[in-house]
Amino acid sequence: MLLTRIEASGFRNLEGFAQFGSGLNIFYGDNAQGKTNWLEAIYILGNTKSFRTSQLRECIAFDQQQAVLRGETLRGSTTKQIQLLIAEDSKQLFINGKREALTRYLGNLDVFAFSLEEMDVIRGEPGQRRRFIDRGAVAVSPRFLNTLSRYNQVIKQKNRLLGEASQSDNPAQYISQVEAWNEQLVELGAAIHDQRASYVERMNQVLDQNDHGRAIFGAERITVRYRSQLEGKGDLDNYADLFGERLALRLTAEIAAGHSLIGPHRDDLEIMSDGREVSRYGSAGQQRSALLLLDLAQVSIYNSIYEESPVLLIDDIDAELDRGRIEALLSELEGRAQTFVSTSRRAIANRYRDRAQTHRVERGQAVRETGSYDGVFVGAGFDNDAIDQADDGSMSKPTAG
Amino acid sequence: MLDYAEPVTKLIDELQKMPGVGAKSAQRLAFHILRAEREETDRLIEAIQEVKDKIIFCSTCNNITDVDPCRYCTSPGRDRRAILIVEEPYNLVTIEKTREYRGLYHVLHGALSPIRGIGPDQLKIKNLFERLRVEEVEEIILATNPNTEGEATANYLTKLLKPLGMRITRIAMGVPVGSDLEYADEVTMHKALTNRIEL
Numbered sequence: 001m002l003l004t005r006i007e008a009s010g011f012r013n014l015e016g017f018a019q020f021g022s023g024l025n026i027f028y029g030d031n032a033q034g035k036t037n038w039l040e041a042i043y044i045l046g047n048t049k050s051f052r053t054s055q056l057r058e059c060i061a062f063d064q065q066q067a068v069l070r071g072e073t074l075r076g077s078t079t080k081q082i083q084l085l086i087a088e089d090s091k092q093l094f095i096n097g098k099r100e101a102l103t104r105y106l107g108n109l110d111v112f113a114f115s116l117e118e119m120d121v122i123r124g125e126p127g128q129r130r131r132f133i134d135r136g137a138v139a140v141s142p143r144f145l146n147t148l149s150r151y152n153q154v155i156k157q158k159n160r161l162l163g164e165a166s167q168s169d170n171p172a173q174y175i176s177q178v179e180a181w182n183e184q185l186v187e188l189g190a191a192i193h194d195q196r197a198s199y200v201e202r203m204n205q206v207l208d209q210n211d212h213g214r215a216i217f218g219a220e221r222i223t224v225r226y227r228s229q230l231e232g233k234g235d236l237d238n239y240a241d242l243f244g245e246r247l248a249l250r251l252t253a254e255i256a257a258g259h260s261l262i263g264p265h266r267d268d269l270e271i272m273s274d275g276r277e278v279s280r281y282g283s284a285g286q287q288r289s290a291l292l293l294l295d296l297a298q299v300s301i302y303n304s305i306y307e308e309s310p311v312l313l314i315d316d317i318d319a320e321l322d323r324g325r326i327e328a329l330l331s332e333l334e335g336r337a338q339t340f341v342s343t344s345r346r347a348i349a350n351r352y353r354d355r356a357q358t359h360r361v362e363r364g365q366a367v368r369e370t371g372s373y374d375g376v377f378v379g380a381g382f383d384n385d386a387i388d389q390a391d392d393g394s395m396s397k398p399t400a401g
Numbered sequence: 402m403l404d405y406a407e408p409v410t411k412l413i414d415e416l417q418k419m420p421g422v423g424a425k426s427a428q429r430l431a432f433h434i435l436r437a438e439r440e441e442t443d444r445l446i447e448a449i450q451e452v453k454d455k456i457i458f459c460s461t462c463n464n465i466t467d468v469d470p471c472r473y474c475t476s477p478g479r480d481r482r483a484i485l486i487v488e489e490p491y492n493l494v495t496i497e498k499t500r501e502y503r504g505l506y507h508v509l510h511g512a513l514s515p516i517r518g519i520g521p522d523q524l525k526i527k528n529l530f531e532r533l534r535v536e537e538v539e540e541i542i543l544a545t546n547p548n549t550e551g552e553a554t555a556n557y558l559t560k561l562l563k564p565l566g567m568r569i570t571r572i573a574m575g576v577p578v579g580s581d582l583e584y585a586d587e588v589t590m591h592k593a594l595t596n597r598i599e600l
Contacts, residue, residue, distance in 0.1 A: 146586035150412040153549045160515035163419060177513065177521065180557035184549060 002338050003042060003109060003311055004079070005072040010064035011086075012037040013364035020338070021357040024369075027342040028349040035342035038114070038315045038359075038366055042340060046109035046311065047135075048091060048102065051117055056086050064345055075308070078384045082108050096280060106142045110302065114295045115315035121294070122287045126268035130196075133226070133269055136298040137199040140305045144195055144283050151188040151265070154181055159259045166258030167298060182247045185263060190240035192264045197236075200226040200269065206297040213306075220273040220286065222293045229266040288320055292329065299337055309337040317341040318348060339391050344370060370395035409435065460586040461532060463508040463525040465490045467504045468587050473506055484532070485542040486558065487552060496544065504542075507532070512555060521557065533565060540568040547574045 007017035013034050027035040036052075040059070060067045067086040072079055082105070083094040084268050091247065093105040099380045112135075120128040138145045158181040165174035201360065208223050234242040245249055246262050247254075254261050271290055273277045295312070302310045330352070333339050342361075343349065349358045359366040404410065409431060417427035422515035434442055458464070459471035466472065473479060483504030487493050493506050509524045532538070541562055555571055562569050575593025576585050585593065 143586040145582065147588055150549055150586075150588070154553075157513075157515050157549065157553065164515065164520075177515075177553075177557060178512065179560065183556045186554050187588055187591070191591065195587065341492045373464045 001109060001310065002074040003071055004047075004074050005043060006038075007070040007297055008038075008041050009068050009070045010061045011041055011059055011067040011195070012061060013363045014038065014041060014366075016366070018359055018366040020340075022338055023334065024352060024356035024359045025338070025340045026352060026356050027340065027351050027361050027366060028344065028358060031263060031344055033361045034364040034366075035344070035361045036115075036315050037364070038341055038361060039115075039315050039340055040309065041069050042071075043111050043113050043313060044086075044109035047072045048084060048093065051113045051313075051315075054351045056091060057088055059086055060088070069111065078108070080108060097395065099240060103123060103145065105143065106138070110139045110310040110350065112139075112295055112298055112310055113313040113315065114292060115313070115319070116319065118291060118295075119287065122271060122282075122291050122321070125143055126266075129269035129271075130265070132294070133196050133199055136203070136301065137195050138401055139298070139302055139310065140250060141195070147188055147195070151185070151192055151263075152185050153190060155263065155265060157181055158185065159274045162260060163258045165255045170249055171255050175251065178251060178255065181196060182244075182251075186247065188260075189243050189264050193236075193239045193267070196267070197228075198266070200224055201293070202301055203297050206300045207293060210293065210297065210300070211231065217315065220289070221275075222278075222290050223272045223275070223383060225270040227268045227270050227274070228264070229262060229268075282300055289325075294379075296332070312337040312339045314339065314341040316343065318343050318345050410413060435542055442532055461528070462506050463528070464506060478503070480538040484529075484538055484540075485544050486529070487544050488554070492544065492546070496551060509545070510556070512545055514519075514550045514552040521592060524554070526558070528559075530561075533562075533567075536568055540570060543569065543571045556600075 002022050003020055005017060005019045008014035014037050018038065026127045027038050029035055039053055040050055044056070044059065050056060053059070065087070068082065068083065069086075070083045072081055081096050083097075085092040085094070089180075093100050093102060094110065095105060115388070118132075134144070134148060138148075158178065161174060161177055161181065165171045165178070168174065184387075203224050207224065226234055228239075228244055230236065230239070230246060233246060236242065250261055263273070271294070273282055273286055273290055276282075278287055282290060299310060299312060314329075320327065322340060327347070330339070330341075349356075352358070353369075358369045361367075403428075405413070410498075410508060412431045412434065413424075413427045416422055417424060418428050419427075421432070434445075440452060455467045456465050457467070458467055459466045459469055459474055461470045461474045464471050464473065481505050483502075483516055485496065485502060485504055485505050486507045486509060487496065488509050488511060496502055507525075507529050509526065511519050511524050513519060513521070513524070515559045541558075543555040545558075559569055573596055575589060575596060576582060582590075
């Protein structure tokens with residue numbers, strides 16, 4: 001899948017539109033001009049969520065009521081218009097001008113992002129890692145989102161109930177109510193556990209095969225393991241029964257605690273480099289490499305299932321990687337995924353000019369530069385014909401150098 | 402200063418309290434009422450008053466009715482051995498429209514939802530048990546909604562009812578007719594598979 005065009009209005013400081021090539025696209029410019037905002041816009045347009053904030057309303061420009069992102073995707077020879085409208089406390093999704101439900105909207109533009117914020121997947125709380133697995137699993141099976149959101153609803157209800165019960169003079173009267181919610185929890189929790197475990201298993205297979213990636217990022221062997229909270233408590237292959245037993249066993253403890261104590265919302269992902277936990281023993285550089293390899297593994301899994309590429313974003317590429325690794329990464333991605341990177345270094349934009357589309361970002365506008373060596377601008381991003389003529393498709397192809 | 406003369410503002414405010422009616426719709430409705438013939442608005446006022454004066458809840462099944470007990474509860478044509486449990490009176494109407502079911506009903510007026518402060522005491526569960534003491538019921542059909550709250554309610558009622566020994570059934574859940582398998586999530590699909598039927 002390709003994103004050929006995006007238009008933003010009322011979204012942070014962005015203005016106008018940008019058109020993209022099928023290979024590498026580079027946003028460069030000074031700090032605070034809007035490079036990351038363009039990447040974020042692409043991410044939100046595809047995933048309806050941001051990689052920077054959980055509050056989408058923060059993306060609405062200061063003096064605006066709503067933000068609108070409009071994109072054009074290309075799949076085979078089919079183009080689609082997708083649109084996302086962000087208002088103060090709602091968002092609306094459209095495909096070809098028709099309003100659509102989230103489950104039908106997702107999957108039209110799947111975007112993976114590598115950014116500084118994402119380093120929390122390595123260093124942060126287990127919740128960050130669960131979300132990392134879930135994002136990948138939802139991309140390959142959008143309906144998994146339904147299971148997740150129903151599980152979260154049940155957990156919220158159950159927590160409220162347990163909170164009430166813990167304050168009550170007669171907590172025993174709540175037992176059959178808690179059990180009523182537990183029954184659903186078992187069903188949904190088992191679906192989540194199984195889906196995550198098999199996604200992580202798949203990830204390991206990909207990481208194991210990725211000799212090329214290992215060669216780029218050093219000799220470390222990255223492995224992942226889904227760590228269930230119920231590990232060592234019984235047969236995880238029959239999670240539903242095990243989860244049900246544990247819930248029954250811990251019922252009074254949960255009532256006393258006033259919130260739920262067990263379930264896949266307490267699980268974690270172990271990320272190891274040569275058998276040692278990266279978060280604890282890895283250097284900052286090793287952590288970044290590990291995360292990047294995990295991102296690439298997600299892209300590979302996606303590739304193998306859909307036989308097409310997702311969109312990959314790399315924010316602030318020079319802050320994350322040294323020159324050699326940038327070079328290795330970008331050639332690794334060549335032909336595998338439409339890639340968008342941001343950088344404040346003009347040198348990087350220049351170095352890749354002959355095989356990338358470069359967009360200079362200034363005060364929220366993305367101005368596309370031609371691939372020609374003299375660096376003359378083609379219009380200010382408004383002259384469609386000139387841009388189409390300039391785009392003879394050669395820019396996305398690799399050339400020596 | 403008010404945007405409109407006070408009576409108009411008051412009407413808009415009142416209309417806006419209705420579910421699903423926002424500021425714009427309320428304004429549109431208010432202007433519709435303003436322009437309508439006197440006769441038409443009188444009929445609306447009368448209809449509202451009549452509902453409030455005459456409609457009561459059936460003391461047996463909690464359905465809305467103008468006679469107590471309601472017509473379903475007293476109809477000689479209905480099978481008194483089965484009670485079908487729904488959350489809301491409009492769920493009852495949906496089932497009744499199919500003409501497939503000829504038994505009795507029981508309306509809970511809601512579903513368990515700790516977040517919205519709805520526990521068993523807020524639902525009409527007590528008089529269900531009173532009914533079961535006096536009537537010879539062989540089957541209870543749980544037709545609460547297939548969402549998390551409706552499921553929890555069905556699970557809860559099952560626990561309470563099981564010891565009484567009658568047959569307890571839950572309406573089938575799975576892939577919706579006229580939809581696409583592609584859009585069923587894992588759990589729905591799992592349900593559809595476990596509850597599959599022999600052809």
